[in-house]
Amino acid sequence: MQVKIYRYDPSADTAGHFDTFDVPAMPHWTVMDVLDYISENVDSTIAYFKHGACDHGICGRCALHVNGKVKLACSTEISEEQVLEIRPVNDNVLRDLVVIPKIQ
Numbered sequence: 001m002q003v004k005i006y007r008y009d010p011s012a013d014t015a016g017h018f019d020t021f022d023v024p025a026m027p028h029w030t031v032m033d034v035l036d037y038i039s040e041n042v043d044s045t046i047a048y049f050k051h052g053a054c055d056h057g058i059c060g061r062c063a064l065h066v067n068g069k070v071k072l073a074c075s076t077e078i079s080e081e082q083v084l085e086i087r088p089v090n091d092n093v094l095r096d097l098v099v100i101p102k103i104q
Protein backbone atom coordinates (compact mmCIF):
# COMPACT_ATOMS: atom_id res chain seq x y z
CA MET A 1 0.00 0.00 0.00
CA GLN A 2 1.05 3.59 -0.52
CA VAL A 3 1.26 5.84 2.54
CA LYS A 4 1.68 9.62 2.43
CA ILE A 5 2.85 11.10 5.70
CA TYR A 6 3.01 14.78 6.61
CA ARG A 7 6.50 15.86 7.56
CA TYR A 8 7.52 19.10 9.22
CA ASP A 9 10.62 19.87 11.27
CA PRO A 10 10.46 23.47 12.46
CA SER A 11 14.24 23.51 13.00
CA ALA A 12 14.89 22.75 9.31
CA ASP A 13 11.73 23.31 7.22
CA THR A 14 9.90 26.49 6.26
CA ALA A 15 6.75 24.51 5.43
CA GLY A 16 5.35 21.02 5.73
CA HIS A 17 5.39 18.46 2.94
CA PHE A 18 4.43 14.83 2.38
CA ASP A 19 6.77 11.86 2.10
CA THR A 20 5.41 8.75 0.36
CA PHE A 21 6.21 5.20 1.47
CA ASP A 22 5.34 1.77 0.08
CA VAL A 23 4.30 -0.49 2.93
CA PRO A 24 3.55 -4.25 2.68
CA ALA A 25 0.54 -4.00 4.99
CA MET A 26 -0.83 -7.16 6.58
CA PRO A 27 -4.47 -8.06 7.34
CA HIS A 28 -5.86 -6.33 10.43
CA TRP A 29 -3.04 -3.85 10.69
CA THR A 30 -3.91 -0.55 12.31
CA VAL A 31 -2.64 2.88 11.29
CA MET A 32 -0.25 2.56 14.25
CA ASP A 33 1.13 -0.70 12.80
CA VAL A 34 1.78 1.14 9.51
CA LEU A 35 3.62 3.94 11.32
CA ASP A 36 5.60 1.40 13.37
CA TYR A 37 6.58 -0.47 10.19
CA ILE A 38 7.85 2.70 8.54
CA SER A 39 9.66 3.84 11.68
CA GLU A 40 11.31 0.45 12.27
CA ASN A 41 12.11 -0.48 8.65
CA VAL A 42 12.24 2.57 6.40
CA ASP A 43 12.59 5.93 8.14
CA SER A 44 13.27 6.07 11.87
CA THR A 45 13.04 9.88 11.91
CA ILE A 46 9.22 10.00 11.69
CA ALA A 47 7.80 11.63 14.80
CA TYR A 48 4.44 10.31 16.07
CA PHE A 49 2.83 9.41 19.36
CA LYS A 50 4.15 5.86 19.38
CA HIS A 51 1.41 3.99 21.20
CA GLY A 52 0.43 7.18 23.06
CA ALA A 53 -0.49 6.19 26.55
CA CYS A 54 -2.88 3.27 26.22
CA ASP A 55 -2.76 1.61 22.77
CA HIS A 56 -6.44 0.68 23.23
CA GLY A 57 -8.43 3.63 21.89
CA ILE A 58 -8.93 5.26 25.29
CA CYS A 59 -6.45 8.11 25.84
CA GLY A 60 -6.82 9.83 22.45
CA ARG A 61 -3.12 10.73 22.23
CA CYS A 62 -2.68 8.95 18.89
CA ALA A 63 -5.41 10.90 17.08
CA LEU A 64 -4.52 11.79 13.47
CA HIS A 65 -6.21 12.84 10.27
CA VAL A 66 -6.38 9.69 8.16
CA ASN A 67 -7.67 10.33 4.65
CA GLY A 68 -9.31 13.51 5.90
CA LYS A 69 -11.05 12.08 8.96
CA VAL A 70 -9.93 12.18 12.59
CA LYS A 71 -9.05 8.64 13.66
CA LEU A 72 -7.22 6.93 16.50
CA ALA A 73 -4.10 5.34 15.02
CA CYS A 74 -4.02 2.51 17.57
CA SER A 75 -7.54 1.28 16.91
CA THR A 76 -8.20 2.14 13.23
CA GLU A 77 -7.73 -0.87 10.97
CA ILE A 78 -6.64 -0.29 7.38
CA SER A 79 -7.29 -2.30 4.25
CA GLU A 80 -4.26 -3.54 2.33
CA GLU A 81 -5.37 -1.86 -0.91
CA GLN A 82 -5.91 1.53 0.68
CA VAL A 83 -3.90 4.64 -0.08
CA LEU A 84 -3.37 6.42 3.21
CA GLU A 85 -2.77 10.11 3.74
CA ILE A 86 -1.79 10.75 7.34
CA ARG A 87 -1.69 14.29 8.72
CA PRO A 88 -1.45 15.74 12.22
CA VAL A 89 -4.73 16.15 14.09
CA ASN A 90 -4.31 19.93 14.42
CA ASP A 91 -2.02 22.71 13.21
CA ASN A 92 0.02 23.06 16.44
CA VAL A 93 2.73 20.82 14.99
CA LEU A 94 5.84 20.19 17.06
CA ARG A 95 7.25 17.82 14.46
CA ASP A 96 5.67 15.60 11.77
CA LEU A 97 2.58 14.02 13.37
CA VAL A 98 3.25 15.21 16.93
CA VAL A 99 1.14 18.16 18.03
CA ILE A 100 0.41 20.24 21.09
CA PRO A 101 -3.15 19.20 22.02
CA LYS A 102 -5.74 21.96 21.73
CA ILE A 103 -7.76 22.57 24.89
CA GLN A 104 -11.47 22.71 24.02
Ligand code: FES
Residues within 6 Å of the ligand: 051, 052, 053, 054, 055, 056, 057, 058, 059, 060, 061, 062, 063, 072, 073, 074, 075
Ligand atom coordinates in the same frame (compact mmCIF):
# COMPACT_ATOMS: atom_id res chain seq x y z
S1 FES B 1 -2.76 5.25 22.22
FE1 FES B 1 -4.45 5.80 23.49
S2 FES B 1 -6.07 6.11 22.07
FE2 FES B 1 -4.43 5.41 20.84
